[in-house]
Amino acid sequence: MWAETDARAVEADDPQNNDILVVGRPQAALMEPASTGSRLGLTPLETPATVSIVDGDELRARGDLTIVDAVTRAPGISSSANPGNGGTALVVRGFSGQGSVLQLYDGIRLFPVAGTITFPADPFNVGRVEVLNGPSSVLYGQGALGGAVNVITKRPNTTRTEVDGEASYGAQNSWHVAAGAGGPLGNTLSYRADGSYRRSDGYVDRGESSSYALSAALRFAPSETFSLTLRDDYANQRPIGYFGTPLINGKLDTTIRRRNYNVADSNLHYRDNRLILTAEWSPSADISLSNIAYWLTSKRLFKNLESYCWIGANGDCPNGYNGTSGTPGTIYRTDNLVIFHDQAQIGDQGSIKWGSSLGGIRNDMVIGFDVNRVNLTYSNNFSSDLQEDFVNPQTFNPGQFLDTQGIGPRFRTRTTEYSLFIEDRLRFSDQLSIVVGLRDEHDRVYRQNIDSAGVIGPRLFTKTLHNTTWRIGTVYQPTATVSLYGQYSTGTDPLGTLTTYSGSQTQFSNATGNQVEIGAKASFLGGRGTASIAAYRIVKQGLLSQRTATSPIEQVGQRSSKGLEASITLDLPLGIGIDANGALLDARFDDFVSGTNIYTGKTPPGVPEESANVWLRWDAAKHVQVRAGLRYVGRTYSDNANAFRVPAYAVIDAGLSHAVTNNVAMDLRVYNLFDKDYATTTYNDEQWILGRPRSLVLTVRVHL
Numbered sequence: 001m002w003a004e005t006d007a008r009a010v011e012a013d014d015p016q017n018n019d020i021l022v023v024g025r026p027q028a029a030l031m032e033p034a035s036t037g038s039r040l041g042l043t044p045l046e047t048p049a050t051v052s053i054v055d056g057d058e059l060r061a062r063g064d065l066t067i068v069d070a071v072t073r074a075p076g077i078s079s080s081a082n083p084g085n086g087g088t089a090l091v092v093r094g095f096s097g098q099g100s101v102l103q104l105y106d107g108i109r110l111f112p113v114a115g116t117i118t119f120p121a122d123p124f125n126v127g128r129v130e131v132l133n134g135p136s137s138v139l140y141g142q143g144a145l146g147g148a149v150n151v152i153t154k155r156p157n158t159t160r161t162e163v164d165g166e167a168s169y170g171a172q173n174s175w176h177v178a179a180g181a182g183g184p185l186g187n188t189l190s191y192r193a194d195g196s197y198r199r200s201d202g203y204v205d206r207g208e209s210s211s212y213a214l215s216a217a218l219r220f221a222p223s224e225t226f227s228l229t230l231r232d233d234y235a236n237q238r239p240i241g242y243f244g245t246p247l248i249n250g251k252l253d254t255t256i257r258r259r260n261y262n263v264a265d266s267n268l269h270y271r272d273n274r275l276i277l278t279a280e281w282s283p284s285a286d287i288s289l290s291n292i293a294y295w296l297t298s299k300r301l302f303k304n305l306e307s308y309c310w311i312g313a314n315g316d317c318p319n320g321y322n323g324t325s326g327t328p329g330t331i332y333r334t335d336n337l338v339i340f341h342d343q344a345q346i347g348d349q350g351s352i353k354w355g356s357s358l359g360g361i362r363n364d365m366v367i368g369f370d371v372n373r374v375n376l377t378y379s380n381n382f383s384s385d386l387q388e389d390f391v392n393p394q395t396f397n398p399g400q401f402l403d404t405q406g407i408g409p410r411f412r413t414r415t416t417e418y419s420l421f422i423e424d425r426l427r428f429s430d431q432l433s434i435v436v437g438l439r440d441e442h443d444r445v446y447r448q449n450i451d452s453a454g455v456i457g458p459r460l461f462t463k464t465l466h467n468t469t470w471r472i473g474t475v476y477q478p479t480a481t482v483s484l485y486g487q488y489s490t491g492t493d494p495l496g497t498l499t500t501y502s503g504s505q506t507q508f509s510n511a512t513g514n515q516v517e518i519g520a521k522a523s524f525l526g527g528r529g530t531a532s533i534a535a536y537r538i539v540k541q542g543l544l545s546q547r548t549a550t551s552p553i554e555q556v557g558q559r560s561s562k563g564l565e566a567s568i569t570l571d572l573p574l575g576i577g578i579d580a581n582g583a584l585l586d587a588r589f590d591d592f593v594s595g596t597n598i599y600t601g602k603t604p605p606g607v608p609e610e611s612a613n614v615w616l617r618w619d620a621a622k623h624v625q626v627r628a629g630l631r632y633v634g635r636t637y638s639d640n641a642n643a644f645r646v647p648a649y650a651v652i653d654a655g656l657s658h659a660v661t662n663n664v665a666m667d668l669r670v671y672n673l674f675d676k677d678y679a680t681t682t683y684n685d686e687q688w689i690l691g692r693p694r695s696l697v698l699t700v701r702v703h704l
Helices: 057-064 067-071
Strands: 052-055 078-079 090-092 101-105 126-133 147-153 160-170 176-183 190-200 210-221 226-237 267-284 286-309 329-360 361-380 390-391 408-427 433-449 458-480 480-495 511-524 529-546 553-572 578-590 612-619 626-632 649-659 664-671 677-683 687-690 695-703
Touching: 052 057, 057 067, 057 126, 057 626, 057 649, 067 126, 090 147, 126 553, 176 695, 286 677, 286 687, 529 578
Parallel strands: 101 147
Antiparallel strands: 052 126, 078 090, 126 147, 160 176, 160 695, 176 190, 190 210, 210 226, 226 267, 267 286, 286 329, 329 361, 329 390, 361 408, 408 433, 433 458, 458 480, 480 511, 511 529, 529 553, 553 578, 578 612, 612 626, 626 649, 649 664, 664 695, 677 687
């Protein structure tokens, strides 16, 4: 009988029925609508694509500290985050970075600047994270060939007041306090407000960081068919000024594990704000309209000495980065950079959805538009005198930042986009349906070079890009809880970042790609188990390639990836829960030449070809829950030629939760249980960004 009961629909006297302890609900991951995979309100079981859902309560119970920590628990997702990309970049299906993995916030795309996105900042106000693996340009536009990640915030509760809070303290003098509340304010109004503050001394010298995030939403619903929601989210971050640890003689030297080679007065500071007004109207059961107007701003400061390498016996860096002589056995430091982004995005997204039935055939369609403008002023000190020095790897004076030029605006861009999209689902029966989508997008970039130092191309120019993407897929459901699907989809990626398009790129268009995917999904054991498997191949064309050292650069290169992804979730008797997933892929440059360098057949940098996650949960006693998680990421390379290899790693986290009452819990968590030294990603070829060492954290959580 246990298999016929939903994981949350337990008897009132069940000793494990503690509200504060998160229990499994596998069926929800397949049977509830997921907006990221389709605008039609389809569930993952009905969508001909791989859609994963990371529940907000679950990610907080696991102790994930960032959105990247949470989303990389999903199948086939790994991190490529470093300070240069805002600490948020991801790898999906063999494609990496902000130009190939789109980031969304409540369904609104975030435009990167120079490959950088710094929002959202904190997982406390997250309701769920949805991930669409594979090309999603047909839904969201250019820059989504690998996939799309949508962070969905907590919504106002219209029926009852709820209060959440947590406070934690642990290793590296790290602490976190957060609180949130939401509920009705009469018959027509409801609200949600959250605030979170974090700080830490860090796990390297001078590794201090701090951040706070505030969010508030007010929903006005004068009737059951119409609502207006005004939401504002603000984040202020001062992340750790750590750009990685240089290898010594090609290897990680653990004696410098805590050394930070940045200058003493380094500064990273991000301020992001999102203001969104959402209107929803459903005049009938078959017709609904929605409109989202938004204003997004980002101000980012980078002031750092960013690049370090070990000087070998020949007096140079192993990869020839330096080019000047230095004392063997020292660390060479260079790249004193000040960069400032002043970015504002304003836009509107609207759609109408309707459904109809004729002769047993159901048709659902959505048609909409998306218009936006991004204004950017980009400032830097690139024309300043070079700062460089050679320091002892163990003991050194970090020094102060040197800037003889001063930061100044270098260029301004105005990026305008408008697009029309359509999606349609034709359901022939309870078993068979076809889903198609089409998007026509126009992008126009106007750039004004204020200071032409180091700028290639004209002082003023305009570039127009036009892409049409589409997908078609079919879903066959032999039973209501099993689906088999296949799809073909197309997508586009920009060359670099659309908002920082340069004069040297004006002769080229966006790169294009396509994917073939087949898969199966199922819910079983009465909803206590789910499983999915997918096989795919993605081809990206239009890479910039130079056939010979003297030939012109052409847009003729190609790369591809093919692979398998699988996941399984089980909620078993005796309070045991299992959540596991894994991915295998083969990513390669099919045709990529740069002068005398031939990269054809090599693995693109930063792409792991194996990854896996396993989480185990055991409700050990009436008010006690034990959790353990394994994260495995396969080896990567930090360069196109695959000369610099970054080893695979496996890290285990563990936690113990005690429900003091049904509303209060204490959590003891251990991150990196076996204190493994490993690189999460790289900044330069031999400059590894190391993961957090073993850390113990005590947390008190409240849910009322």
